[in-house]
Amino acid sequence: MDELEFRRRILSDPKHRDKEIQQAISASDSHARYAEDILNLDAKIAEAMRVDVPDSLADRILFSHNAVNDNVVRPRFMRRAMAMAASVAFVFGLLAGQLNWGNLLVPPAQASLAEMAVSHVLNEEGFVASIDEQVSSRQINAKMRPFHYQFDKSFPYHVYYLNHCGFGDSNALHVVFQGETGKVTLFLTHMPAEGKVNFNQNGMTGVIKPVGNMSLILVGGEGENVDKIARHLMPMIKSSK
Template sequence: MDELEFRRRIMSDPKQRDADLLDAIKTNDANSKFADDIFDLDAQISKAMNVDVPEDLVDRILFNQSSSMESNVIKPDFVKRSMAMAASVAFVVGLLVGQVNWGNVVVTPAQASLADTAIQHVLEEQPFIDNLDEQVSVAQINAKMSPFEHHLGHNFPYHVYYLNHCGFGNSNALHMVFQGEKGKVTLFLTNKTSQKVEDFTQQGMSGVIEPIGNTSLILVGDKGEDVAKISEKIANLIKPGNI
């Protein structure tokens, strides 16, 4: 599948993930980031369009109709309010669509937290990654960590099933899946900064965010996995600079 066809299919349905699309995402970092960004934009537009209709809307329309010769004309005040509501929705959607840089086909992501972004990645890519075992080496890990100007000071203490780069919000991340103490754990290393260690629980998973200099280490595992303990262990292995 060429790049134009990939982007056309993703933009026509941001949620579809058939075998061809998954293969294109797996083998091309730019495709992976594009798919993530379009998915984020689609979610923002859906949220912006989700406007609740007032329960008394019908009564208000009837009340604002004149019983005189102008009985078929809606009162100006109601028209103004309706147009204001429509304009507000159009304005929000316009802002979201305007975030797309069509020249480079890059989308500014939603202002989601690191935890939300990490959970979304895990949920979307889990079906594709679940059956992979690339038996990743330390040399490969250090090569992928190079753009983030960090490296492992010692051997990685867990078996690594999957390793790649991925789009992560408005940045990129190292994306790794390894064997934890009870199950598989997903690791992200991104240049998006964080201020303090933060634990989180979402979608039946638990995670932790740990700042490492100007980068953030994020781990996500099943509930019951001591991701805080694992994070502390891995953080001590990560050193600044490249080998």
């Protein structure tokens, strides 16, 4: 090992002693003195770095930072803001082609209604699949009585299942009937809807419609025309108060 390599390795790590370093130190007094000098210098630097930090230092730094002239602070803030905006734009660009914007634009309250409705349908799909209670319109109106609404005409679809169910912090009328392409689930709940919202989740399509201070939710399979069914049913729902 030549002298230049020896000095480079000692400077990069004063405490390192492999076989080559030990041989170089043993073979040369100048190498030994140099290694000892660098080791002492490293110890002094470490000692100088061990300074007790006053408890009030953080407060003083914050105060000093806040007192800096706006001409200095503002450019730094603007750089950070622009960097953040660029990052957001980059992520937005990556995701833009993958997001279902129809779902993203559903207001939070309606999104919650949609998620609860879809969750109900998925969780009870196996249970109601083989049920056919052949429910009558009279039975439907009897179940609607606690909600103070009723259908003023015969329900226009074959009904397989009818019950009440828990729906978030409220209760709901739960009806499963035959749509145009498959089974459709209807929920009538005390949870209000601000306006009509269509949604698509987990391979299902749905619509939320306000009924007074309540919500009518229809959930069907992909391709089911739930809007058409809603247009058919809504004029038939009347207040029973």
